[in-house]
Amino acid sequence: MSMLTRIAAAFAAVAVLTPAAARAQQSVDLVAHVPFAFSIGNAELPSDTYQLSSLNGHPEMLLVRGDRHGVVVRGEDVREQSRETHPVLVFHRYGDEYFLREIRLEGSARLDLPETKAERAAAERRVDRAAAAMQSVIVSADAR
Numbered sequence: 001m002s003m004l005t006r007i008a009a010a011f012a013a014v015a016v017l018t019p020a021a022a023r024a025q026q027s028v029d030l031v032a033h034v035p036f037a038f039s040i041g042n043a044e045l046p047s048d049t050y051q052l053s054s055l056n057g058h059p060e061m062l063l064v065r066g067d068r069h070g071v072v073v074r075g076e077d078v079r080e081q082s083r084e085t086h087p088v089l090v091f092h093r094y095g096d097e098y099f100l101r102e103i104r105l106e107g108s109a110r111l112d113l114p115e116t117k118a119e120r121a122a123a124e125r126r127v128d129r130a131a132a133a134m135q136s137v138i139v140s141a142d143a144r
Contacts, residue, residue: 050064
């Protein structure tokens with residue numbers, strides 16, 4: 001085999017394997033308008049339109065970027081059967097405090113974000129006041 005043939009074969013193999021690898025690790029690439037301030041990781045973000053994207057090669061690392069604010073957080077990539085027909089963001093709400101906890105993608109992909117100390121404290125305050133328990137709030141997102 002000539003060197004040129006080997007190089008062409010290598011490029012062909014990469015071209016064939018790359019789409020399969022991309023499908024196996026579905027990345028997050030969404031835009032969502034969040035109409036309230038919320039917490040994610042250790043950051044508090046205002047109401048804004050956010051772009052959410054996973055970092056190259058690391059589907060568990062999520063970049064959340066608004067017009068003036070942004071944060072990178074680590075989540076857990078979960079694969080399970082889902083009924084979602086479009087992507088959504090799932091927030092836990094305690095009174096007027098919101099915490100981003102899940103990003104559900106179409107099909108079977110989901111990124112779970114960890115519970116933070118701030119969310120645990122908010123949950124404890126609600127229990128101490130005998131107030132309503134945590135509620136889930138869902139915000140629709142659009143794939144980019």
